[in-house]
Amino acid sequence: MGAGTRKKVQRKFKIRGYTLKIDALEEILSFLSRFEDAEDEAIDLLIDEIERESLKSSILDKEPVQRVVNLLLEAEAAAEENPSSSSRSALRVIDAFIVPKFCYDPIKKVFYEHTGKLPIHGDASAKAALYRDRFQLLLQRISRDRHFSRPAFDTEMTETGSCEISPIQSLIGKTGRKWIMGVISQLEDGHFYLEDLTASVEVNLSNAKITTGLFVENTVIVAEGVMFPDGIFQVNTCGFPPLEDREDSLALLVGLDFFGSGVLTMEETIRLAGLEKKAVNDMFVILSDIWLDNEETMTKLATVLDGYENVEVVPSLFVLMGNFCSRPCNLSFHSFSSLRQQFGKLGEMIGAHQRLKENSQFLFVPGPDDAGPSTVLPRCALPKYLTEELQKHIPSAIFSSNPCRIKFYTQEIVFFRQDLLYRMRRACLIPPSTEETSDPFEHLVATITHQSHLCPLPLTVQPIIWNYDHCLRLYPTPHTIVLGDRSEQKAFKYTGITCFNPGSFSNDSTFIAYRPCTQEVELSAL
Secondary structure (H helix, E strand, C coil), X not given: CCHHHHHHHHHHHHHCCCEECHHHHHHHHHHHCCCHHHHHHHHHHHHHHHHHCCCCCCEECHHHHHHHHHHHHHHHHHHHHCHXXXXXXXXEEEEHHHCCCEEEECCCCEEEECCCCCCCCCCHHHHHHHHHHXXXXXXXXXXXXXXXXXXXXXXXXXXXXXXXXXCHHHHCCCCCEEEEEEEEEEEECCEEEEECCXXXXXXXXXXXXXXXXXXXXXXXXEEEEEECCCCXXXXXXXXXXXXXXXXXXXXXXXXXXXXXXXXXXXXXXHHHHHHHHHCCCCCEEEEECCCCCCHHHHHHHHHHHHHHHCCCCCCCEEEXXXXXXXXXXXXXXXXXXXXXXXXXXXXXXXXXXHHHHHHCEEEEECCCCCCCCCCCECECCCCHHHHHHHHHHCCCCEECCECEEEEECCEEEEEEECCHHHHHHHCECCCCCCCCCCCHHHHHHHHHHHHCECCCCCCCCCCECHHHHHHHECCCCCCEEEEECCCCCEEEEECCEEEEECCCHHHHCEEEEEECCCCEEEEEEC
């Protein structure tokens, strides 16, 4: 333990009104040596627990500190001995339809939870609310960015340095360089408009310098430029709203469960973070496009299962993403009974691998062409009729929505199966910038993370249930995003977020093995 840690402990205790004797400090430092990766959280937890003790004095000696430390260590030991906290209980699958909805109040500047039922068929106001909520989410995020927030003191210095966002309504009659933020749309062919909550303005993007990302209709962009007398805003540079660090978002949203996995206390978070670091053997195997009606695909899948059956530690989770049929299950599809039997055969195949059946979990996520009520997002889980035969062989199989979320100890992972890259590139209004990267997958990842939304396509291209648009939000940013796509297999770490596409197993024989404890992605192929 360095002198830096010693000073940090003394400072944190002093702020809370405690003075430490040397023996108490030594006791605290030996406790912290167990949590080198989460020192700050461990100190805070320790002080919180000490505050609950009835102390005679604010000068702490060894005895009360030792009492609290022993309590915390006992709690951790009990959690580790308890077999129920194995990787099975560490893993929580969250269906999109149970994710709580939070709305932003721009007056009080706080989020509040929506209470009451959310109908699948919303009224007209729900569609307007969808766009408003998306915009306000990004507006409150950018308002905390030091580059875009209003300076506390208006000095001549800040006149040039500040990039404060102006409401579009306020542009009328103004000259000089302005920053605006709005939803980009093409209200008339070939004419682009930016629209915020106050007004809309026509923009000229012909000479604009753009940042990395796919600029499609309905995305929110920040533009810098000048208002011309003819009422057209001439854009010089434009890009997506800057990202906010996950920790900063969480600090603001204390006690709000945006992910849908329940709120954890500080103690729980530290305990789970410790267990997550130790879960070095846990591995998720992710496959996308498993055509059960294709003999070759089933042979390849058997090879993968055989391979993992014989490794020393079997993977804790297999994620099988659709499509589960080589033909779209649309109105002209009439082979549902044979698809049901093919799911049964898949169940038999998994059941034949004894170790996998006993020690691994299997999660099924439907694809864009799978059987379901419609192609609208979020999609509900695969119909019971198709999966009943499989469940006879694998009773613990989990069938979830698309997208779906997984909480592994403290790590948040989002799974989404959609041919997003092709569709986003088709819907692009401006050719993407090649300055930073020319890789389309990297452009896609930048777009969805900056938009804090899994599918920023226009609703005419990809319908979304208006009242359930919040299920596609990526705020606060998750640790890992899995984008199942027909395009080639790719992995990309963007601003600390791990993103990857396992590729199409049926077409390219590719899949991915992911180790959550190190966020390590192994690109695999047969």
